Amino acid sequence: WHEAPRFPRGAPARLDLAARHLPSSIGAPLGGDWHDAMELPDGNALLSVGDLTGNGATGTSGTSRTAMLLGALRGMAVAGAPPGKLMGWLNDLIDTTVPHALGSAICCRYDPGTRLLTWARAGHPALLLFRDGTGHALPPPKGPLLGAASGAPYGQAEVRLRPSDLLLLHTDGLVPRQDRDAATDLLLSLAPRLTERRTAQECADIVVEEFGTALREDDACLLVARCR
Template identity: 35%
Template structure:
């Protein structure tokens, strides 16, 4: 499944795939939500496991994240609330997530992560990882804290958020998969026409592991 749209001055696109053996029920999620005042919430998350239980948990986390973002909560506070929600469940349920609030008025991305993979940023100089704020996976410790980072994202820069199914392979470390994704995006964008960078990144970046759900979100301020 692929979705492309423009949200509050940000060109966004998502490619989403459910693991081959899961009958269409996945635990990965994403948000590209317009917020009051003109900001945009960008997020991806991954509930551990597959099937109906993971999909149900995913839907609850996604709904809660949307509600908190619309209420004006910052990314670190949103992840802390989701963490407490999971920790209250009688059975152990783990999830990872990364979420950012992008403010088009000053091109600032404020973001936090919960045990999740880094955000990649593609600029004219290349593709690199954003510095990662600290934050453990959701569902481990109800008192966990989630730090916040801020970065200016210029018009034409491309942000990539993704779950491990995009970069995971049976025969390689996940860090190597992240490097391969960065290399693929770097090569793809060299020949990309203006206004086509989101589509090109989604079309040409590989989905790594057919046994896992995979979500790739690309966002470009315009």
């Protein structure tokens, strides 16, 4: 889940992808953060980022539990579950298998034929959309942290993308803790630089250039997707 995301050659997802994993500055990787992208059997794309915290959610055990959650997420998505349903099932999975742990996540399903992005959020930093030199946080659907409330409902939101639109998904460790309250504004301030770049890799490099050298107490993941 820290590897560079890619789709099979010839896949119809029509998304240019780039991702980065930024480790904690204070020791071994904590193991709870993930980014992921995959092509689904119907040709849609699944994009997700998330963060698992709490008792047993760090170190080796955290890595294995994060892998379990990611495997479950992929399997349910392949079976056709929409993002809101995915969040609900992940919430139940954490509630029953990882006691005293909490998680946050964003899960997106992208239809390349219609350019429709359907997404759900579980207590996670905002999904950012950059277009025509500006950026904004998409209005989030309702959804509590994973593991916080058994049986909690998770809403969905939709947005239709345009060619060259850029999506930025990240975990909360990306921006240093002292700037966390202003994280969204700091990332949106990069809009003029991001929207003039041609590839997702160049955009990811800009974000890492801005925040990658900061001392961080948490791991962080960044996933950038540009609509071709």
